[in-house]
Amino acid sequence: MTTAPLIDQACPFCGLACDDLVLQGGPDLAVRAGGGACPRATRLYAQVGATLQDADARAWIAGAPVPVETAVQEAARLLGRAQAPLFGGLSTDVHGMRSLVALADRCGAVLDHMNADGKLRNLRTVQDAGWITTTLSEVRNRADVVVCFGSDVRTRFPRFFERCVWVDEPMFAPQAEEREVIFIGAPPGVELPRSPAGRMPQVIDIPAGRLPEAAAMLRGLIGGSLPAGTATDLPLEALRAVAARLHAARYGVVVWVAADMDWPHAELCVQSLTAAIGVLNQTTRAAGLPLGGSDGDFSADAVMLWQTGYPYRSSLATGTARYEPVMNATAALLARDEIDFMLWTGSFDPERRPPDPGRAALVALTCVGTPLLPDAAVQIQIATPGVDAAGYFFRADKVVALPLRPMIDRQLPSVAQLASRWLTGLGVAAC
Amino acid sequence: MLTRLKGGKIYDPTRGLAGTVGDIYMRDGWIVAAPAAGTRIDQDIDVTGRVVMAGAIDMHTHIGGGKVNIARNMLPEDHRGDPVYHTELCRAGCGHVAPSTLTTGYRYAAMGYTACFEPAMLPTNARQAHLEMGDTPIVDKGAYAMLGSDDFLLRMMRDGADQQRINDYVAWTICSTQALGLKVVNPGGISEFKFNGRKLDLDQENSHYHVTPRQIVHTLARSLHELKVPHPLHVHASNLGVPGNFQTTLDTMVGAEGYPIHLTHIQFHSYGTEGDRKFSSQAALIAEAINRQKNVSADVGQIMFGQTVTASGDSMSQHRNAAYGSPRKSVVMDIECDAGCGVVPFKYKDKNFVNALQWAIGLEIFLLVDDPWRIFLTTDHPNGAPFTSYPHLIRLLMDKSFRRDALAQIHPDAATMSTLGSIDREYTLNDIAIMTRSAPAKILGLTDCGHLAPGARADVVVYREDANPEVMFTAPEYVFKNGTVVARDGEIVAVMWGDVHAVKPQFDRAIEKPLADYFERHLTQRLGNFRISDDEVRGLTNGGELRVHACQRDGSPT
Ligand code: SF4
Ligand SMILES: [Zn+2]
Numbered sequence: 001m002t003t004a005p006l007i008d009q010a011c012p013f014c015g016l017a018c019d020d021l022v023l024q025g026g027p028d029l030a031v032r033a034g035g036g037a038c039p040r041a042t043r044l045y046a047q048v049g050a051t052l053q054d055a056d057a058r059a060w061i062a063g064a065p066v067p068v069e070t071a072v073q074e075a076a077r078l079l080g081r082a083q084a085p086l087f088g089g090l091s092t093d094v095h096g097m098r099s100l101v102a103l104a105d106r107c108g109a110v111l112d113h114m115n116a117d118g119k120l121r122n123l124r125t126v127q128d129a130g131w132i133t134t135t136l137s138e139v140r141n142r143a144d145v146v147v148c149f150g151s152d153v154r155t156r157f158p159r160f161f162e163r164c165v166w167v168d169e170p171m172f173a174p175q176a177e178e179r180e181v182i183f184i185g186a187p188p189g190v191e192l193p194r195s196p197a198g199r200m201p202q203v204i205d206i207p208a209g210r211l212p213e214a215a216a217m218l219r220g221l222i223g224g225s226l227p228a229g230t231a232t233d234l235p236l237e238a239l240r241a242v243a244a245r246l247h248a249a250r251y252g253v254v255v256w257v258a259a260d261m262d263w264p265h266a267e268l269c270v271q272s273l274t275a276a277i278g279v280l281n282q283t284t285r286a287a288g289l290p291l292g293g294s295d296g297d298f299s300a301d302a303v304m305l306w307q308t309g310y311p312y313r314s315s316l317a318t319g320t321a322r323y324e325p326v327m328n329a330t331a332a333l334l335a336r337d338e339i340d341f342m343l344w345t346g347s348f349d350p351e352r353r354p355p356d357p358g359r360a361a362l363v364a365l366t367c368v369g370t371p372l373l374p375d376a377a378v379q380i381q382i383a384t385p386g387v388d389a390a391g392y393f394f395r396a397d398k399v400v401a402l403p404l405r406p407m408i409d410r411q412l413p414s415v416a417q418l419a420s421r422w423l424t425g426l427g428v429a430a431c
Numbered sequence: 432m433l434t435r436l437k438g439g440k441i442y443d444p445t446r447g448l449a450g451t452v453g454d455i456y457m458r459d460g461w462i463v464a465a466p467a468a469g470t471r472i473d474q475d476i477d478v479t480g481r482v483v484m485a486g487a488i489d490m491h492t493h494i495g496g497g498k499v500n501i502a503r504n505m506l507p508e509d510h511r512g513d514p515v516y517h518t519e520l521c522r523a524g525c526g527h528v529a530p531s532t533l534t535t536g537y538r539y540a541a542m543g544y545t546a547c548f549e550p551a552m553l554p555t556n557a558r559q560a561h562l563e564m565g566d567t568p569i570v571d572k573g574a575y576a577m578l579g580s581d582d583f584l585l586r587m588m589r590d591g592a593d594q595q596r597i598n599d600y601v602a603w604t605i606c607s608t609q610a611l612g613l614k615v616v617n618p619g620g621i622s623e624f625k626f627n628g629r630k631l632d633l634d635q636e637n638s639h640y641h642v643t644p645r646q647i648v649h650t651l652a653r654s655l656h657e658l659k660v661p662h663p664l665h666v667h668a669s670n671l672g673v674p675g676n677f678q679t680t681l682d683t684m685v686g687a688e689g690y691p692i693h694l695t696h697i698q699f700h701s702y703g704t705e706g707d708r709k710f711s712s713q714a715a716l717i718a719e720a721i722n723r724q725k726n727v728s729a730d731v732g733q734i735m736f737g738q739t740v741t742a743s744g745d746s747m748s749q750h751r752n753a754a755y756g757s758p759r760k761s762v763v764m765d766i767e768c769d770a771g772c773g774v775v776p777f778k779y780k781d782k783n784f785v786n787a788l789q790w791a792i793g794l795e796i797f798l799l800v801d802d803p804w805r806i807f808l809t810t811d812h813p814n815g816a817p818f819t820s821y822p823h824l825i826r827l828l829m830d831k832s833f834r835r836d837a838l839a840q841i842h843p844d845a846a847t848m849s850t851l852g853s854i855d856r857e858y859t860l861n862d863i864a865i866m867t868r869s870a871p872a873k874i875l876g877l878t879d880c881g882h883l884a885p886g887a888r889a890d891v892v893v894y895r896e897d898a899n900p901e902v903m904f905t906a907p908e909y910v911f912k913n914g915t916v917v918a919r920d921g922e923i924v925a926v927m928w929g930d931v932h933a934v935k936p937q938f939d940r941a942i943e944k945p946l947a948d949y950f951e952r953h954l955t956q957r958l959g960n961f962r963i964s965d966d967e968v969r970g971l972t973n974g975g976e977l978r979v980h981a982c983q984r985d986g987s988p989t
Contacts, residue, residue, distance in 0.1 A: 008957045019957050094562060105523050126505055130753070130760035130774075136955040137767040141582075142625065163955060171582060171768070171953055172626075172639070250627065281750065285627045287765055305503045306495070306532045306563045309510045309525035320514040320523045321531075323507045392558065395956075399497055399766055401558040402960050403967070 005032055006407055012093070012348055012386035013044040015293025015396035016136070016157050026408045027051045029387055038158035047350055047369035049387045052410045059380045063372060068380060072418065075343075075363040075378045076425045082341030082361070085109040088330045089344040089354060089365075090312065091295040093391030093404055096347065096415030097303040103419045106426050108317040110339070111304060112330045114352055115297040116313050118259035120325055122290050123311060124267035131274040134253060134287035135397035139164045141171040145180045145249040147242060149273060150211045151257040152183065152190045157291055157396065160255075161193045173251065182242055184218070185211045187260075204238045209263070215272035218243060222276040246276075252286040259292070291396045295348055296385075298394035302401075334358050345415055346370065347384050365415060383412040390414075433458045433466065434474040434914060439483035439893060442864040445872070445882035449861040455483060457889035460913040464885040478893050481908065484864050485883050486545025486890030488871035491665075491695055491730045492812040494535050494572070495549050495563030497556045498742040498772040501762050502529035502813070506776060508758075509738060520926050528740045528776075528813045536568035537926075538819060541918045543907040545890035546571035546871075546880055546929070550614055550665060550695065551744045553577050555767040555956075557608035557963060564931065565971035569917050571880070571890075571978075573611035573932035575665050576604050577744055579647050580621035582768040583949055585640040594653060595939075601654045602938035603946065607962040609933045611875060611980070612662035614695070615651055616744040617669055618644035621771040624747035631747070633669055633682050644669045645686040652690035658936035659982040661876020663691035663728070668700050671748040675704040677713035681720050684727050689988035693874065696732025696811040698793035705848075710785055712792045712849055718799030721806070726988065728874060729800070730807035733793035733824055735816030736781045742774045742814065749773020768954065779816075787845035791838070797828055798854045803865040804873070822904035828858040829900045863900075876980045877932060889914035928973040936982045 010019040022035030029049030030042075037045070052058070059071035066074075079085065087104050090097065090113040104111055113119070125131060139146070146165055153160050166176040173179060177197050185206030186192055192201055206214045213231055220226040221243035230236075246252040254273055261269060273288060280286035292298055304312045308321035313328040315321070326332065333339045334355060343363045344354035350369035354362060357375050364376040367384045385391030386404035391414075394401050436455040441448045456463045493499055503510070506529060513526035515534045524531030526538065539547055547567070552560040552574035564572040578584050578601065587597055605613060619642060620631040626639050633645045652664040668683045670676035680700040684692070694700065697717060705711035721727050738757075743749055746763050750773060753761035757778040764772050779786040793815070800806040808825070812818040827834050831854075838846050846852065858866075872881025879887050891911040897903040906921030917925045943958065950958040969977050 008959045010956075010960060019960050020951075098566070102522070105517055123504065126501075126760075126762060127507065128760065130505065130762045132750075132763045134765045135767045137769075137953070138625070138765045140955060141768055141953060142765075169952055251625070285625065302500055302559065302562075305500045306566060308523065309503050309529070309531040309534070310507055311504060316517075316523055319516040321525060322514075323511075392562065394559075397767075399553075399556050399559075399764075400956055401556075401562065402956060403558075 009407065010386060010393060010402035010404055011037065011041050012384070012393050012404055013041050014157055015291060015298065016159055016163065017293070017393050017395040017402050018159055018163065019402055023407060029408050040158050044349065048348065048367045048384050049408065050368055052368065058412060060372060060376070061378055063374065068413065071378050071380050072421055075380070076422050078341060078361045078363060078377060079107060079343070079422055080425070082107065084317070084339045085341040085343065086330065086333055086339040086360070087111045087343045089114050089346045090300045091349070091352060092300065092345050092347045092415045093296055093385035093393050094299050094303055094401065095391045096345065096385065097300045098307065099416040099419035099423070100345065101303060101307045103423050104316050106423060108319070110315040110317065110328050110333065111312045112328055113297050113300050113312045115259060115292070115295055116329065118261070119292065119297060119301065121258040121261055121266045121270050122292070125270045125274055129271065129274065132277050132281055132287050134289055135399050136164050136395070139253050139289060140167050142173050142251040143179065143253040144173050145182070145245055145252040147182045147184060147246065147252065147254045148186065149215065149254060149256045150185045150269070151260040152186045152192055153255055153257060153291065154193050155190065156257055156259060156294065160291070166196050180245065184242065185214055204235055204242070206234065210234060212269040212272070214239065215269045219272040219276040222246060223279045246280055246286060247284065249284060249286065252280060253289055254286070255289045255291060257291050289397070293394060293396040293398070295352060296393065298398050299392065302394050302398070330355060347382060347415065365418065368410070380418065381412055382418070383410070383414045388412060432473045433470065434476070435472045436476050436478045436483060436891065436893065439478035439481045441483045441883065442860055443485065443883040444861060444865045444869040446884055455883055455891060457891070457911065457914040460889055462883055462885050462887045462889050476909070480896070482860060482894040482896050484892050484894070485868045485881050485887065486892055486910070486912065487543050487867040488546040488881055489539070489544055489809065489818065490548050490807055490871040490875060491550045491809045492547050492818055493549060493551065493742050493814070494547050494567060495532065496552055496560035498774055499529055499563065501772070501774045502740045502742050505760060505762060505774060506740060521923055528738060528817050532563050532566040533568060536570050537923050540569040540910055540912065541906065541921045541923060542821065543892035543894070543904065543910050544570060545910070545912050548572070548611065548875070549574040551575070551577050551616060552608060552610060553744065553766060553770045554581070554604055554608050555769040555961070561609060561963065561968055561971050565973060568926050569912055569929055571929035571932060575612040575614040575662070576608045576610035577614045577616055577770050578604060579615035579618045579651060580770055582622070583946070585619065585622060585637065585642060588642045588646065588650065589640040594650070594657070596942065597650060598654045598657055599938040599942040601651065602658050602936035603942050605660065606935055609931065609963050609968040611932050611934055612660065612665055613651060613655055614665035614667065615648060616667040616770070617671065617747055618647035620644065620669060620747045621744065624750065624771065625765050629747065629751065631669060633679050633686065648683060648686055648692070649688060649690070652687050652692050656690050656984060656988065659984045660934055660936050661980065661982065661984060662874060663693045665693050665695055667695050667745060670700070671745055672699050672752060674702045674710045677701050677703055677717055680717060684720055684724055687726060689726050691726045694727065694729040696809070696814065697729040698732045698734065698789065698796060698815070701792050701796060708784060710788060712788060712795060714792045714795035715799055715850065718796050722801050728805040728807070730809040730811070731793050731796055732809055732811035732815045734779050734786065734789045735810060735820045735823065736779050736786070736790065737816065738776070738778045739813045739816050740774060740776045742772070744770050744772050746771030746773045749775055781841045784842045784845050787841035788848060790841065791845060791849035791851045794827060794834065795849065795851055795854070798856045803862045804870045806866060807871060808866045822901040825863055825904050826899065826901040829863070831855055831857050876934065878980070928975040930975040930978045931968055931972055932978050932980060934980050934982055
C-alpha cells in the first residue's frame with residue numbers, strides 16, 4: 001500500500017504487542033533496520049508478510065491449487081455436512097474470533113485454542129482461589145524486584161526486559177541497574193538476559209522436574225512455615241533469601257509463563273506462586289505477571305468470555321455454551337474420535353500447525369509462510385491481522401487491546417470474511 | 432411507516448404526564464407529533480388500559496470491560512445454573528451474575544430497558560469496554576471514563592497545574608475514550624494502594640503525590656462543570672463498605688462546594704458504627720443531606736439476597752473485601768498507571784446481620800430521599816445484585832405490605848435496627864417512571880431519550896398493569912426500540928443494535944504534546960493506539976450510531 005515507514009504499529013507476533021516498531025511497507029512488509037523489533041518479529045514479519053505473486057496459489061483442495069472461491073465453497077460443503085465440528089487453533093484477532101464464535105453457535109462447534117493447555121494452568125488458579133496481578137506499565141514503573149519463575153521469559157517474550165525492566169526513567173522504581181532480577185529454575189543452557197551495563201541476574205538453579213517443590217517451598221518460606229517433608233536437596237537458603245527480598249520489596253513482581261510449565265497439574269505450581277503473592281500483600285505490595293497473549297490466545301479468550309460467558313474449551317453443540325476444559329481439548333477429542341470436522345486457524349506463526357485430524361475433515365486457514373499441509377482437505381491462506389488485515393489484539397496483561405492495522409494488500413481473505421461467508425451459507429446473518 | 436399506540440395511560444414525567452390517556456405516534460424510529468387528520472396509519476396498536484412509558488435507562492450497570500470478563504472467567508459454576516439457548520434470532524450464552532454480552536442485551540430489552548451505561552471504563556481498557564458494549568444487542572450504550580488515581584492527573588495536581596490544563600486533560604480523556612461522562616473511584620486511593628496504603632480518608636494525602644481525595648473530587652467536579660459536560664462527576668467515594676463511612680460521604684458532598692456531583696452506590700457508603708456489632712444504618716442522615724443539597728444526586732446500589740459478584744475499580748477496597756468473598760476467591764489488579772480493579776464473588780444472606788442491614792439501608796435511602804429526580808434505581812449490577820432483580824426491587828418500593836413481609840424475614844437484629852418498618856411511603860408509577868426514565872436522561876444530558884415527546888427516539892414500553900408490580904415490570908407486553916417491536920411478553924422478537932452515546936467537550940490540543948511524551952517515556956503503548964476515534968467506535972456498534980450530545984450546563988454552582 002505504501003512505501004513510507006510505518007510507525008506505531010502493534011506487532012502481533014508475541015503477547016507483548018510492542019507498538020514502537022518502525023515498519024517498511026510494500027511490496028514486502030519488513031521491520032526497518034533499527035526499528036525496535038526483536039529477532040522474532042524480524043523473522044515473522046518477513047515470513048508472514050512476504051509478497052505473493054499473482055500466480056502463487058492461495059488455496060488448495062487435497063493439496064492441489066484451486067481458486068480461493070472454489071476452496072471456500074468446498075469448505076462450506078464440508079462444514080454443512082459436519083455432525084461434530086471443532087474449531088481449533090483459533091490463532092486470530094478479536095474480529096476473527098467474533099466471527100468464529102458466531103459461526104460455532106450456528107453449527108454447534110467446540111472451540112479450543114492452540115495455547116489452551118497453558119492457559120488452563122492459570123485459569124484453574126483463578127477459578128479456584130483467584131490472584132493478585134499487574135500489567136506491563138506497572139512493572140515498568142514500579143517493580144523493584146522481579147522474580148522470573150521457571151522460565152527465561154525472553155524466549156517467548158523477547159523484549160520483556162527491554163520494555164518493562166531495564167528502562168531509563170521508571171516513575172517510582174529504582175533505575176535499571178538497581179533493579180533486582182532473580183531467575184528461579186530457568187531452563188538450563190538458555191542465556192539469561194543481562195542488564196544494559198552487563199550485570200548478570202541472580203540465578204537459582206532448580207533440578208529438572210522439581211519446580212513445583214521449589215514453588216511450594218518459596219510459598220512456605222514467604223508464609224513463615226515450610227511444609228513438612230520439605231526436600232533437603234533444593235537450594236533452601238537461596239530461596240529463603242528470595243522470600244526475604246520479596247518481603248522487603250516495595251513492589252515485587254513474580255513473572256511466570258504458563259506455556260513453559262508443561263507438566264501434569266502445573267496449576268498447583270501456579271497456585272503456590274499466587275498464594276505466596278497473597279501473603280506478601282498482607283504487609284507490602286507484590287503482584288504476579290502471568291505472561292501470555294501470544295498467537296492471539298488472550299484475544300480469543302476475551303471474545304469467548306464476553307460472547308458466551310465461558311473460556312474456550314467450551315462447546316456450543318447443544319445450543320448453549322458448555323464449558324468442559326478436559327473433555328473439549330483438541331487432543332482429547334481427536335483421541336476419542338469424537339469430531340468429524342476441524343476448522344483450524346493459524347494467523348501468526350507458520351510453525352504452529354494443526355494436529356493430525358484423524359478421520360475428521362480438516363479445513364486449515366493458514367498464514368503466509370505455512371507449507372502445504374498434507375492432511376488438509378482444504379487449505380486457504382488468510383490475511384494476518386496487523387499485516388494485511390485490520391483487527392484488535394489483547395496484550396499479555398489482558399487489559400490493553402491494541403488496534404492492528406493492515407499495511408499491505410495481498411488480496412487474501414480475513415478470517416472474519418470467511419466465517420461470515422460460511423455463516424451466510426448456513427442461512428443466518430452474523431452477530 | 433407510521434405507528435400509533437392508541438389509548439394508553441401515558442407516564443411521561445418529562446412532560447408532566449402521569450397516567451394521562453392519549454396516543455403515541457412513531458415514524459422511522461422517532462416519536463412524532465399527531466399527524467394531520469386523515470393521514471394513513473400503517474400500524475395501529477390498541478393499548479387501551481395499558482401503561483405506556485419511554486424505554487427505561489440504567490444509568491449505572493457494569494455491562495462491559497475487563498472486570499466483567501474477569502468475573503465471567505472466575506464463575507463458570509454460577510453460569511452453569513443459567514444456560515441460555517440460541518434461537519432463530521438470538522445467540523447462545525449464559526446469564527445470572529455476569530451474563531454474556533448477548534444475553535445482557537436481550538434480557539435488558541425484554542425487561543423494557545433500552546439504554547445501559549457502563550460506569551467504570553478504565554481509559555486504558557476503553558477499547559475492550561467498547562468492544563463488549565458493541566456486542567451487547569438492542570440497548571443503547573455509553574460509558575463513564577475513570578480518572579482520579581491515574582498518574583498523569585496526580586502528577587499534574589502535585590505540580591500545581593492550573594485548572595484549565597486539567598480541564599484539557601479531562602476533556603481529552605473523555606474524547607479519546609468515547610465516553611459520556613467521568614467517574615472517580617476511591618479518589619487517589621487506587622494509586623495509594625499501589626504504594627501499599629490500605630486506607631485513604633477524604634483529607635488524607637496520597638503518600639506519593641500529596642494530594643487528597645477531597646482535592647481530587649473538587650478538581651474533577653469543577654472540571655466537568657467548566658467543560659459543561661452534562662453528567663456531573665460520578666463519585667464512588669472513599670471508604671467503600673467501611674463501618675462509619677457515612678461521615679466521609681457527608682464530607683464528600685460538602686467537599687464538592689456546590690459543584691454538581693453524583694454519588695454512586697450510596698448504600699455502600701451510608702454505614703454507621705452504632706450497636707453491639709458496630710455496624711448501623713446512617714441512611715436517614717445521608718438522605719437528609721441529599722434532600723438539602725440540590726447539587727447532589729445518587730444511585731442506590733441496592734443489594735438483594737443471593738449469589739452475586741462484585742466488580743469494582745476500587746482495588747484497595749476489594750483487596751480488603753476479599754476475605755468476605757463467597758465462594759472464597761478474588762482477583763485484584765493494578766492497572767497501567769491508570770487504575771486498578773478487584774473482583775470478589777459475594778453471597779448476600781438475609782440471615783446475616785450485616786447483609787440484612789445493607790438491604791434495609793438501601794431501601795431506607797430510596798424511601799427517605801424526597802426527590803425521585805435525584806435518586807436512581809440501581810443494584811450497581813452486579814455488585815448489589817444482577818439487574819434482573821429490578822422488578823422485585825420495584826415491588827419493594829411500591830408495596831409497603833410486601834416490604835414489611837420481606838423485613839420480617841431478615842435477621843431480626845437488623846430489622847430492629849432499621850427504621851424501614853416505620854416508613855409508609857410507596858413509590859407511585861410516576862415515581863418509577865421518573866427514576867428509571869426522565870431523571871437518568873436528564874442527568875446524563877440525553878435530550879432524545881427517556882421521554883415520549885416528538886423528537887425522541889421511539890423507545891417505548893407498554894406494560895399490562897398488575898397489582899403486583901414485579902409481574903408488571905418483568906415482562907412488558909411490548910418493547911419498541913427505534914420504533915421496532917423488539918420484545919413481546921418477555922420474548923425477544925427482533926434483534927437490532929443500539930447506539931453509543933458520547934460527549935465531546937472542547938479542549939486545547941496542545942495537551943497531546945506532554946501526553947505523547949508521557950506515553951513514550953513511561954507507558955507501554957503509544958498515544959495514537961490509546962485514542963479511539965469516532966470512526967473506530969462506529970465500527971464497533973454492529974451498525975448502531977454514535978450519538979454525540981451537546982455539552983451544556985446551566986447556571987453556576989449552587
Ligand atoms: S517482543 Fe514480541 S511483540 Fe515485541 S517486537 Fe518482538 S515479537 Fe513483536
Ligand atoms: Zn458500580
